[in-house]
Amino acid sequence: MAVCKHYLLRIDPSLWAEIEKWAADELRSVIAQVEHILRDAVRRRGRSGRSADGDRGDQAAGRCAGRICAVRRRTSGRTPTEQDIGAEEAEMEELAPGIHCWTAPHPEWRPKTEEVVSYALVAGEALALVDPLLPAEDDARRAPLLADIDGMVGEAGRLELLVTNPYHTRSAETLYERYSRTLPTLIWGHPGVKKRLTRLAPLEVVPQSAAGEAAVIADGAAMAYTVGKPRRSEYPLYFPGLRAVVFGDAVVGAEGGVRFWNQSSGTGAAWYRDVFAPTLGGLAAQDIEYVLTTHGPPVLADGRQALEECLAAPPVEMY
Numbered sequence: 001m002a003v004c005k006h007y008l009l010r011i012d013p014s015l016w017a018e019i020e021k022w023a024a025d026e027l028r029s030v031i032a033q034v035e036h037i038l039r040d041a042v043r044r045r046g047r048s049g050r051s052a053d054g055d056r057g058d059q060a061a062g063r064c065a066g067r068i069c070a071v072r073r074r075t076s077g078r079t080p081t082e083q084d085i086g087a088e089e090a091e092m093e094e095l096a097p098g099i100h101c102w103t104a105p106h107p108e109w110r111p112k113t114e115e116v117v118s119y120a121l122v123a124g125e126a127l128a129l130v131d132p133l134l135p136a137e138d139d140a141r142r143a144p145l146l147a148d149i150d151g152m153v154g155e156a157g158r159l160e161l162l163v164t165n166p167y168h169t170r171s172a173e174t175l176y177e178r179y180s181r182t183l184p185t186l187i188w189g190h191p192g193v194k195k196r197l198t199r200l201a202p203l204e205v206v207p208q209s210a211a212g213e214a215a216v217i218a219d220g221a222a223m224a225y226t227v228g229k230p231r232r233s234e235y236p237l238y239f240p241g242l243r244a245v246v247f248g249d250a251v252v253g254a255e256g257g258v259r260f261w262n263q264s265s266g267t268g269a270a271w272y273r274d275v276f277a278p279t280l281g282g283l284a285a286q287d288i289e290y291v292l293t294t295h296g297p298p299v300l301a302d303g304r305q306a307l308e309e310c311l312a313a314p315p316v317e318m319y
């Protein structure tokens with residue numbers, strides 16, 4: 001067994017307290033938790049191709065993910081101001097060929113304290129916008145972002161507006177109204193999305209399958225997986241042509257990879273591992289390079305491995 005190196009660590013007491021709480025949640029000693037965090041960070045650094053100079057990893061991770069973290073870093077836990085968030089740019093970012101994203105302040109959960117991610121995926125002749133959220137009308141970032149979307153729509157044969165769960169209906173109806181007169185446009189989602197379409201835009205209801213199975217939607221562009229027991233109103237979306245899966249709320253970017261978001265009181269790690277995770281087994285067996293999350297940074301390499309790790313890991317509290 002290798003001899004461990006001793007190192008005196010100076011650390012902010014409040015950060016140490018957070019690590020102690022984290023260690024207790026995951027049933028580790030604090031030292032073991034620190035080592036776990038560091039190992040995970042080093043592993044992620046290797047996975048993303050980050051070099052010693054640090055540049056390549058940043059490029060691979062994409063500035064989209066960086067922007068999510070940037071607001072957190074700059075505000076250090078306090079409530080971000082309009083200026084904090086406004087300093088972030090909202091332009092479309094290409095994460096990988098055919099995979100683009102942008103961020104905007106979360107509209108409901110904790111207003112303007114969190115940037116969430118929307119995705120624009122080029123799937124054959126279709127442009128798929130997943131959980132699209134536009135910045136507010138008085139936000140300077142809105143116009144340039146819409147110009148970017150206009151350009152992508154102009155090159156597409158059809159537009160598919162895909163909503164992973166009703167809470168993420170967001171700007172789907174606004175975008176439907178903007179583009180449906182110029183090219184074939186559909187909104188896809190759970191029946192609960194209908195209640196959030198306030199101006200009577202039509203909804204293509206995603207067929208619910210048995211837990212763990214998928215329905216092909218959007219004329220073959222995506223597969224919508226039914227997950228959970230009982231079945232959730234959220235459909236993780238797999239895009240075979242892009243080797244990408246997009247999650248709404250079930251799985252979030254956290255701890256250097258992806259993790260279940262523990263939103264249910266009374267359900268612990270064992271429930272997620274034994275009951276919920278098996279319903280994602282079929283999805284996790286797909287050829288996945290990219291795990292795209294609307295909350296937290298995405299995984300942009302070895303996505304299948306990252307998802308398998310998620311299935312075995314304890315859930316996280318996101319906010």
Ligand SMILES: [Fe+2]
Nearest residue numbers: 167248249295
């Ligand atoms: Fe959400």
